[in-house]
Amino acid sequence: MQTHISLDVFRYRPEQESEPVFQRYEVPLRKDWVILDALNYIKDQVDGTLSFRWSCRMGVCGSCGMMVNGTPVLTCASFLEKFAPGPIRVEPLENFPVVRDLVIEMSDFMDKLKKVKPWIIRREEEEKSPATEYLQTPSQLADYKQYSMCINCMLCYAACPVYGLEPGFTGPAAIALAQRYNLDNRDQGQQERMELLSADDGIWQCTFVGECSAVCPKGVDPAGAIQRYKVGGAGDWWKSVLLPFGKGS
Amino acid sequence: MENLTIKEKRPKKYIRPMPIFWWVHRWVHIKFIARELTSVFVAAYAVIFLLYVRSIGRGPDAFADFSERLRVPALIVFHAVALLVLLFHSITWFNLAPQAMVIKIGDRKVPGVVIALLNYAGWVVISAVLAWIMLHKQ
Amino acid sequence: MSSHQHECDVLIIGAGGAGLRAAIAVVEANPKLKIGVISKVYPMRSHTVSAEGGAAAVIKSNDSLDHHSYDTISGGDWMSDQDAVEAFVQEAPKEMIRLEHWGCPWSRQEDGLVAVRPFGGMKNERTWFAADKTGFHMLHTLFQNTLKYEQIERFDEWFVTKLLVDDGRCQGAVAIEMATGKMHSITAGAVILCTGGCGKVFPYTTNANIKTGDGMALAYRANVPLKDMEFVQYHPTGLPFTGILITEATRSEGGHLLNKDGYRYLQDYDLGRPEPKPVLRSMELGPRDRLSQAFVKEQEKGRTLTGPYGSFVHLDIRHLGEKIINAKLPFVRELCLKYENIDPIKEMIPVRPVVHYMMGGIHTDIHGATPLEGLYAAGEVACVSINGANRLGSNSLTELLVFGARAGKSAAELVSGKKSKSTALHALASEEVARIERQFLKKTGGTERIADLRKEMHQTMEAGAGIYRSEATLLKSQGVIQSLQERFHNVSVSDASRTFNTELISVIELSYMLDIAEAIIQSALHRKESRGSHQRNDYPKRDDTTYLAHSLAYRKEKELPEIKYSPVTITRWPPGERVYGR
Secondary structure, eight states, X not given: OOXXXXXXXXXXXXXXXXXXXXXXXXEEOOTTOBHHHHHHHIIIIIOTTOOOOOOOSSSSSOOOEEEETTEEEEGGGOBGGGGTTOOXXXXXXXXXXXXXXXXXXXXXXXXXXXXXXXXXOOOTTSOSOOSSOOOOOHHHHHHHXXXXXXXXXXXXXXXXXXXXXXXXOOOHHHHHHHHHHHTOTTOOOXXXXXXXXXXXXXXXXXXXXXXXXXXXTTOOOHHHHHHHHHHHHHHHHHHHHHOTTSOOO | OOOXXXXXXXXXXXXXXXXXXXXXXXXXXXXXXXXXXHHHHHHHHHHHHHHHHHHHHTOHHHHHHHHHHTTSHHHHHHHXXXXXXXXXXXXXXXXXXXXXXXXXXXXXXXXXXXXXXHHHHXXXXXXXXXXXXXXXXX | OOOEEEEOSEEEEOOSHHHHHHHHHHHHHOTTOOEEEEESSOGGGSGGGGOOSOEEOOOSTTOOHHXXXXXXXXXXXXXXXXXXXXXXXXHHXXXXXXXXXXXOXXXXXXXXXXXXXXXXXXXXXXXXXSTTOHHHHHHHHHHHHHTTOTTEEEEETEEEEEEEEETTEEEEEEXXXXXXXXXXXXXXXXXXXXXXXXXXXXXXXXXXXXXXXXXXXXXXXXXXOEESTTOEEEEEEEOTTTOOBOXXXXXXXXXXXXXXXXXXXXXXXXXXXXXXXXXXXXXXXXXXXXXHHHHHHHHHTTOSEEETTEEEEEEEOGXXXXXXXXXXXXHHHHHHHHHHOOOTTTXXXXXXXXXXXXSOEEEOOTTSBOSSBTEXXXXXXXXXXXXXXXXXXXXXXXXXXXXXXHHHHHHHHHHHSOOOOOSTHHHHHHHHHHHHIIIXXXXXXXXXXXXXXXXXXXXXXXXXXXXXXXXXXXXXXXXXXXXXXXXXXXBOXXXXXXXXXXXXXXXXXXXXXXXXXXXXXXXXXXXXXXXXXXXXXXXXXXXXXXXXXEEEEEOOTTSOOEEEEEEOOOXXXXXXXXXXXO
């Protein structure tokens, strides 16, 4: 029975060295331990200088995404024994600059979330907010619900080769978030978001590799969101050409 | 303690560049690149097909001449490979269709499998019609 | 090393539900104000995100504000300030509708109106929910909405180490910018603390790693009293190893709690009779403190099961069937599968009481203002008090909105009648920078491991200040905490770097938690009665004559905290007996 397992952990300490190194640690192999538990064991008992992000330990805060054996995963949801006999390679998320050890710089991602205008947009001429709720049937809720489940863990950006090659790409989570609002029956902002989404670094930069959806821990399917928008966008364009007097969407 | 004049360095972030052959390490990526490269064959075949059409427009001699020129082994091999590549292209395309098209009938979503099957069905039907037109002798 | 200086009108520390709601409230009250929002994590990571069950607000015609008030007050065992509760229940529906307009994906009825479901301790159905990820959706809705406003400037992953107080006013804070290790002073006309609770003082908790009571300690160290710290709420059903919460909704949909004999043991504890369908305020839908206490009693009788992480009982939802579980409790099923490898469709879920919520916190009035001018607080970090001695499930998410908005408005009002800033602030900030360097970064030779000190704190808090307390256990824990405070001076900080030094953050968090632990123990020692979630084996009865009052813990340098009392505000509901299942 294997009682211990090795982790090869990416270390980057900009004040000490200009290049990263891998450091090997041995941790107990417990049936109910995930990679994150191993990292905490290292930090608490072995090497207090290891830096990484984590919070909820239950796959909802999105903090603990890292590359484990080359695949982006939530380390709070990856059991150690799945990677036995090891060693397990743990690295910071791909396609992001590394700040320190397993911590990446995420300001680009935050900017992109903001760019897609992720809030309910209503037409100006509306009356002041009504005293009651906007009506939304369960079926209307189901139209966008999937895209509202994104925990902003950025695994999709780590998995997207386009984002790696073209950092200007708006990216899977941001576009899925835009779709979450576009498809919400309470929102009237599709026109406003269209310019950004149809720009060069918007949906058309996506080549449907599909890895984003494959690694998404919440089943958001950002690849689907993007392709749907392409189909919808193309359809809308044809409609505007063939029916120039029709009502804008 | 005032030391606002001292320029404080921001720690350097480490950037990991993507190598040119980023795609050779994972099967999923290799399949993706192969799928994308099918577009080269699609484009090449489209050009040949347009030349075919042009030759028809120029009369039976031009057509016969063009057909003769296509009978070299290299081009026959190309057509065989192109057929396989285009099959791969079509199958991957139809399998991805459900992710791109969400159709609702009333309140219920049409299952993805149905959408894919509809695409395949359309392919088969159109191919059958074209085959009938081409093979039907007057 | 000096500090960099920043200025804003209102500084909000903590970017969870309360902090983000407060930020929006400030903008809406006065769009000309500049708002700074500091958080030690990116806002989407705030612990609000893990809340599952729902948020209560009266909207159904068969319900009334008075019913909501009564449920809250009686559930709180009459420690709630009734004027605050009345204001709270009145504003709750408006806040929830506002959030709906901002895009929150509330679950709906067939006709498109918002759906509500029953929740423990509430006599009527009034809990709004977004599937079983209510907190997640509320947080993301609020966060995405704050992106609309240019007036809100965020300082993500900045860790506050001290409030700047001068001239009897709170005028800002000193913080470490985690990415670079640089220290900054941010001055402001008003500061709102929204840093959440302190579950991490205990070993078994639903709380995330970040819930270390930072704001409570910051205020405490600024001589602001902490109110009702003895009231620590245990959630009766958490997974034993990870503390992950199995939502109350699991019980409101019909789950059963069974001891090792497969017996629905709650019927032995004056909580009603077992019925096939869930009955509001009865059995498994009784209030949380009574359920946790029942567990401890079962444990004493030897009727609980034992596993590698301690004692537990079973929560059984198999009889609900696959369809209902997948529709109403998909997240519960996902959690069980992913973290304990259990499928609740086929197996019973192991659960035990885990610390979940802090009823106590920074003393505020019903406008969110603390006794220190310029300092406000809202959310779990604050104690208004609406939750009294025991919070009802689904009141705290609503509390974030109502009191986040109130604190925001109050802060905006204060700042609009501007006062000039003290000149001493920069010097104070520099002192703080020097302290952090001296105490942690430049320190060498420490021998105590952070993890060891933390573990001992956990053990003693659970043993001495857990679900059941007595003078003996509390005094013992007090001794341990005092010795830990001493040993803390010798703590070892192996990471002396500046760039994203999380060990530095951990050690400062530990210092916050030790201060708070002291306040909890002292408050518990002085309250010689049992009420709500504070249960004394040596004083098992509720004593309204002496203790219908909030405890206020004041920090004393090098001494035990001083405990004073302030009477509970009673308006229309004189103290009665909490009755359930009858």
